[in-house]
Amino acid sequence: QVQLVESGGGVVQAGGSLRVSCAASGRTLSSYVVGWFRQPPGKERDIVASVSRGGAKYYSYSVKGRFTISRDNAKNTVYLQMSSLKPEDTAVYYCAASSRSWPAVAGTEYDFWGQGTQVTVSS
Numbered sequence: 001q002v003q004l005v006e007s008g009g010g011v012v013q014a015g016g017s018l019r020v021s022c023a024a025s026g027r028t029l030s031s032y033v034v035g036w037f038r039q040p041p042g043k044e045r046d047i048v049a050s051v052s053r054g055g056a057k058y059y060s061y062s063v064k065g066r067f068t069i070s071r072d073n074a075k076n077t078v079y080l081q082m083s084s085l086k087p088e089d090t091a092v093y094y095c096a097a098s099s100r101s102w103p104a105v106a107g108t109e110y111d112f113w114g115q116g117t118q119v120t121v122s123s
Contacts, residue, residue, distance in 0.1 A: 002026045002097050002112040009093060009117030016085050020117055022078045022095030029071065033098040034078045036069060037107060038091035038119075045094065045107055049080060052102035063089075085121045092116040 008020040022034065035050035049069040050058045057069055068081040078095060094117075096110035104110065 002029070002032070004095050004097060004112055004114035006093065006095055006114045006117040009119045011120045011122060012085055014085060014087055014121055014123050016121075017081070017083045018085065018119060019079055019081045020093055020095075020119065022080075022114060024076045024078075024097070028073070029076050029078060029097060030073045031099075032111075033100065033102045033104045034069075034071060035096050035098065035104055035110060036078075036080045037094045037096060038089075039094070039116075040088070040091040043091075047105045047107070048093070050098075050103045050105065051078065056102055058103035058105065082119070085119075087121045087123045089119065090121050091119060093119050 003025045012018050036048040039045035051069045066084045071078045095114045097112040098104040098110045100109045
């Protein structure tokens with residue numbers, strides 16, 4: 001069992017940057033593919049980025065070039081650095097861990113989920 005806790009969300013102006021974190025307990029995150037998902041108000045939850053056990057990275061088209069996913073195995077934490085933020089990036093951001101193969105873009109491929117952290121980008 002893996003417990004995931006997101007942190008670092010908040011309100012930021014358009015064009016700004018924010019880093020959200022996903023800290024794990026229970027088991028080591030390095031054994032899992034880790035993904036970041038987001039759910040805007042009234043919309044479905046979609047993949048933002050994922051990182052493989054070996055460090056390979058996948059990004060959705062809408063965030064590629066602006067967001068960076070990284071993992072710190074020593075801290076058992078995965079980060080999502082978000083830059084050049086836009087109002088349409090406003091959403092609840094969730095991290096999740098998957099025992100399946102990377103890139104694991106579907107939510108159904110994930111076994112464990114955090115509670116989410118709100119990111120609001122003001123125009």
